[in-house]
Amino acid sequence: DVxxxxxxxxxxxxxxxxxxxxxxQDMDHENMFWYRQxxxxxxxxxxxxxxxxxxxxxxxxxxxxxSREKKERFSLILESASTNQTSMYLCASRxxxxxxxxxxxxxxxxxxxx
Amino acid sequence: KxxxxxxxxxxxxxxxxxxxxxxxxxxxxxxxxxxxxxxxGKGLTSLLLIQSSQREQTSGRLNASLDKSSGRSTLYxxxxxxxxxxxxxxxxxxxxxxxxxxxxxxxxLQVTL
Numbered sequence: 747d748v749x750x751x752x753x754x755x756x757x758x759x760x761x762x763x764x765x766x767x768x769x770x771q772d773m774d775h776e777n778m779f780w781y782r783q784x785x786x787x788x789x790x791x792x793x794x795x796x797x798x799x800x801x802x803x804x805x806x807x808x809x810x811x812x813s814r815e816k817k818e819r820f821s822l823i824l825e826s827a828s829t830n831q832t833s834m835y836l837c838a839s840r841x842x843x844x845x846x847x848x849x850x851x852x853x854x855x856x857x858x859x860x
Numbered sequence: 861k862x863x864x865x866x867x868x869x870x871x872x873x874x875x876x877x878x879x880x881x882x883x884x885x886x887x888x889x890x891x892x893x894x895x896x897x898x899x900x901g902k903g904l905t906s907l908l909l910i911q912s913s914q915r916e917q918t919s920g921r922l923n924a925s926l927d928k929s930s931g932r933s934t935l936y937x938x939x940x941x942x943x944x945x946x947x948x949x950x951x952x953x954x955x956x957x958x959x960x961x962x963x964x965x966x967x968x969l970q971v972t973l
Contacts, residue, residue, distance in 0.1 A: 750903075779960075789949075789963045804960070836903055846892050846911050849951075849961060851903040 748773055750852040752837050758858045765824040767855050769837030777840040778820035780812065782833040789836070795820055827859045862887045864952055866964035873940055874972055881935040881967045883950035888928050891955040895924050895935050897946040898966070904949065940971045
């Protein structure tokens with residue numbers, strides 16, 4: 747069965763800290779995505795990656811960076827956390843683009859920046 | 861720019877009722893459309909995926925249809941149950957390498973006893 751695992755369900759950090767959110771998928775998927783979800787704003791794409799070491803900016807990349815050193819792992823980095831980055835973060839993965847596969851999501855990380 | 865709309869934003873129905881959730885999109889040049897459910901505080905669970913060449917997909921009590929030319933999809937839930945209570949989101953994908961999904965804002969469904 748499809749499995750996308752996010753390392754933490756809940757995380758509390760302080761303003762200015764460097765924060766790492768980790769995501770692992772076990773389906774050998776090429777594509778991986780990071781979203782944030784906020785009430786009234788829906789799902790917004792932060793970054794995505796279509797291959798190891800490849801990354802593309804999404805709609806709201808400011809204040810974030812990503813790393814994909816291995817195919818199964820996609821990390822989201824908040825370089826210097828700020829209170830407006832308090833949100834629900836969702837990771838997703840999807841197989842080869844030429845194969846019309848569904849996108850699968852992890853359970854999410856609820857991040858609070860104090 | 862693709863825009864995806866889901867109406868209504870919220871819906872409450874008694875248990876056992878059949879119901880239809882709507883999704884409309886502005887650009888008909890899509891590759892596929894996916895329906896998800898999201899329980900409070902959780903991630904999204906994939907329900908159905910319809911390719912642009914298909915008219916419908918079925919899984920158990922769920923049936924999703926697609927009318928690409930008119931920019932519409934519907935999710936039909938038969939014999940609704942309290943466990944169906946969740947937010948339902950549709951998302952469309954255009955073709956091309958690493959193409960993104962464009963999400964609707966969801967319909968929050970409550971099925972009452």
